[in-house]
Amino acid sequence: MKQRRLGRGVAIVGAGMSKFGAFPGLATRDLFVDAFQELLASVDKGFNPQEIEALYIGNFSSDLFEGQAHTAPIMADWVGLTPRPATRVEGACASSGVALREGLIAIASGLYDIVLVGGIEKMTDLPTSRVTDTLATAADVTYEVPAGFTFPGLYASMATAYMHAYRATPETFMKVGFKNHENGALNAKAQFGQRIADIMEARKASAIRKGRPVPTWSDEMDFLHDDRANPIIAWPMRLYDCSPISDGAAALLLVSEELARQFTDSALHIIGAGQASDGATHDRPTLTGIPAARHAAKMAYEMAGVAPADIQVAEVHDCFTIAEIMATEDLDFFPAGEGWKAAEEGRTARTGDRPINTSGGLKSKGHPVGASGAGQVVEIWKQLRGEAGERQLSGDIRLGLTHNVGGTGQTCAVHIFERR
Amino acid sequence: MKQRRLGRGVAIVGAGMSKFGAFPGLATRDLFVDAFQELLASVDKGFNPQEIEALYIGNFSSDLFEGQAHTAPIMADWVGLTPRPATRVEGACASSGVALREGLIAIASGLYDIVLVGGIEKMTDLPTSRVTDTLATAADVTYEVPAGFTFPGLYASMATAYMHAYRATPETFMKVGFKNHENGALNAKAQFGQRIADIMEARKASAIRKGRPVPTWSDEMDFLHDDRANPIIAWPMRLYDCSPISDGAAALLLVSEELARQFTDSALHIIGAGQASDGATHDRPTLTGIPAARHAAKMAYEMAGVAPADIQVAEVHDCFTIAEIMATEDLDFFPAGEGWKAAEEGRTARTGDRPINTSGGLKSKGHPVGASGAGQVVEIWKQLRGEAGERQLSGDIRLGLTHNVGGTGQTCAVHIFERR
Numbered sequence: 001m002k003q004r005r006l007g008r009g010v011a012i013v014g015a016g017m018s019k020f021g022a023f024p025g026l027a028t029r030d031l032f033v034d035a036f037q038e039l040l041a042s043v044d045k046g047f048n049p050q051e052i053e054a055l056y057i058g059n060f061s062s063d064l065f066e067g068q069a070h071t072a073p074i075m076a077d078w079v080g081l082t083p084r085p086a087t088r089v090e091g092a093c094a095s096s097g098v099a100l101r102e103g104l105i106a107i108a109s110g111l112y113d114i115v116l117v118g119g120i121e122k123m124t125d126l127p128t129s130r131v132t133d134t135l136a137t138a139a140d141v142t143y144e145v146p147a148g149f150t151f152p153g154l155y156a157s158m159a160t161a162y163m164h165a166y167r168a169t170p171e172t173f174m175k176v177g178f179k180n181h182e183n184g185a186l187n188a189k190a191q192f193g194q195r196i197a198d199i200m201e202a203r204k205a206s207a208i209r210k211g212r213p214v215p216t217w218s219d220e221m222d223f224l225h226d227d228r229a230n231p232i233i234a235w236p237m238r239l240y241d242c243s244p245i246s247d248g249a250a251a252l253l254l255v256s257e258e259l260a261r262q263f264t265d266s267a268l269h270i271i272g273a274g275q276a277s278d279g280a281t282h283d284r285p286t287l288t289g290i291p292a293a294r295h296a297a298k299m300a301y302e303m304a305g306v307a308p309a310d311i312q313v314a315e316v317h318d319c320f321t322i323a324e325i326m327a328t329e330d331l332d333f334f335p336a337g338e339g340w341k342a343a344e345e346g347r348t349a350r351t352g353d354r355p356i357n358t359s360g361g362l363k364s365k366g367h368p369v370g371a372s373g374a375g376q377v378v379e380i381w382k383q384l385r386g387e388a389g390e391r392q393l394s395g396d397i398r399l400g401l402t403h404n405v406g407g408t409g410q411t412c413a414v415h416i417f418e419r420r
Numbered sequence: 421m422k423q424r425r426l427g428r429g430v431a432i433v434g435a436g437m438s439k440f441g442a443f444p445g446l447a448t449r450d451l452f453v454d455a456f457q458e459l460l461a462s463v464d465k466g467f468n469p470q471e472i473e474a475l476y477i478g479n480f481s482s483d484l485f486e487g488q489a490h491t492a493p494i495m496a497d498w499v500g501l502t503p504r505p506a507t508r509v510e511g512a513c514a515s516s517g518v519a520l521r522e523g524l525i526a527i528a529s530g531l532y533d534i535v536l537v538g539g540i541e542k543m544t545d546l547p548t549s550r551v552t553d554t555l556a557t558a559a560d561v562t563y564e565v566p567a568g569f570t571f572p573g574l575y576a577s578m579a580t581a582y583m584h585a586y587r588a589t590p591e592t593f594m595k596v597g598f599k600n601h602e603n604g605a606l607n608a609k610a611q612f613g614q615r616i617a618d619i620m621e622a623r624k625a626s627a628i629r630k631g632r633p634v635p636t637w638s639d640e641m642d643f644l645h646d647d648r649a650n651p652i653i654a655w656p657m658r659l660y661d662c663s664p665i666s667d668g669a670a671a672l673l674l675v676s677e678e679l680a681r682q683f684t685d686s687a688l689h690i691i692g693a694g695q696a697s698d699g700a701t702h703d704r705p706t707l708t709g710i711p712a713a714r715h716a717a718k719m720a721y722e723m724a725g726v727a728p729a730d731i732q733v734a735e736v737h738d739c740f741t742i743a744e745i746m747a748t749e750d751l752d753f754f755p756a757g758e759g760w761k762a763a764e765e766g767r768t769a770r771t772g773d774r775p776i777n778t779s780g781g782l783k784s785k786g787h788p789v790g791a792s793g794a795g796q797v798v799e800i801w802k803q804l805r806g807e808a809g810e811r812q813l814s815g816d817i818r819l820g821l822t823h824n825v826g827g828t829g830q831t832c833a834v835h836i837f838e839r840r
Binding site: 067083084085102275277 | 428447475480486487490493494496497502503506508510512522525528530558559560562696698700711712715826827830831
């Protein structure tokens, strides 16, 4: 594919998100208002929201989750932006990564100067089994689903293929979940913002209170091997290898590059963007990586003119722990088959040389699927601007990346950001 | 809202559609392949489909209709375009009007030169009552649906408001349906491609065959007043005031203006594009027109630099007959409150001074909701290129317009095309 440059540059000058979690009684529109209000407060020099000219809303399937399709104009209405064009974009769990790309393209086209990009999902109104079935509609219902696959099963297949090819073990995957909970514990927006050690303590305290036998885990890995505390979902994937079912929203304010200084002196310029598609897993040459992620990453790196080694912080799509390991290889942070070793060695921890998912990732922060891609950008916004609080990376962090996957990789969107 | 010009011009150089109808046993992807193959054959100078760089697919809710979300990458896969970026866009019944706009914007941005825009929907696998419920998710499920509304009821409310304000009668609406069946009878792709007179003859012949009493309708209007032949759906709307439940797909090939001559000497340049959003009907100042359509039309006319009187042929969103009448006013073809008189006077017929829905419109051609917007463009493609066969308008037809509405107007997309 040819690689072109955009007609003009685009920068992010504001970002916000709701808390991720389970919020009975709230609708998608309520969570989006939360995200929008945090976005308004994040614009350093302030602005009049009526200057926003269009909206792109990433949403997987409010259709199935809430019985409400046609969500974009409702979001526009609830933040006071009617009659501006409001477009819903869907790419399964990459919906708001793709919405970000559309916002970028729309400003680059010259049609708009100021665009609001949102991501929304409200998943917890359905019982868990129906959520699993609903998510399965993002797989191929002609080929994959009739074979008995849901997403834990599909990613478990990728995990076993990866283990077979590269000799990784289930313990490797556990360490990714462990690491992401360490990060998420420092993120007030996280759905499960507890370290594994804290979860263990809470479980023990609860057992004492209830007069039940007190667990005698020797350490976190012992806990993660406990079939009761961490049951197998689809082998080798256990509960703590899987991102949760979540509600949430995130919002980003995009402006043309030449306007950025009117909003902030610390904007995130979108210097690279890639997107790719693929068939479903039954028709791929490999299960040990995601081809669409490799294509999207290549496009983004080429547009940005940077190398994988230049990226200082990345939020990658850890819907399952294996997905984070594959992502670090698909993004060329590590060679194919080496990602699991990097995870084992702590290189992807906050203190490592290649910090991944400092927000806690989808695993700990939560995975309201249509909001996750935009939520990733909120973390990069904070890290690049030095606003990530206790989880702030040290040093001059100027280059960040997001990697957002839909399905098992039928869609992937990668973006690269530079603070200027 | 400010009105800007696009970074560069975009033209349509190919168009195709499947037959619209009810196709048990076929999936969306099959219909899209049909549309794509007709598109390939429509490119005058031929081209290599591998030159396509990205896809935008309009789809309302395969999620609910087929249990298949994440449809865009599947469409890319089935026409051999993996791993190109494939993005689904949703704006209810305006989904592929909005997808066209995104394709236009993407080329204008400079990122791509050649983009495939598609529209798809497969509605007939569900029983009719569930289709009605599914379509109702495009209304506001917090406000409109709990009040008992489905779409026939919502448009019936608009029809009664219009009748009250302007003294139109149900007979006016009948004449719109009558006219669109006259047009659709000349369109081999139409789902209900019969004139009302032919339907009457067929009904009489059937009664004779079955030994039942033969109806004694005196003319078409008599038939349309017959509560058995044309039952009331939601007063004043009868069966022949309502577009059908349909399956179908359509596809458009967009290229940057400077490339158009490589594909054809008779391209449709997209000279105007508008889109707008709105809240639901419970929160609007008027029900006798669609405010988002007025906004979108204004944007499109201003971008194109043409006046409503310049438009020679228009495909408008006649999901119900009242919608066509309101559209002709929202587009400023006729003053507010005068559209019904124009319909009565035959001005919107093929032989009138303002031909509307020469294809048969959604009423006769069919309304596979996510495909309808792209399907409208297929008709403009044919009329502007003199390829509309028996329904071809006379004279030098160079300027056409499409008007695609989502819901009751929470989304509207208007495009203006010039043959050059």
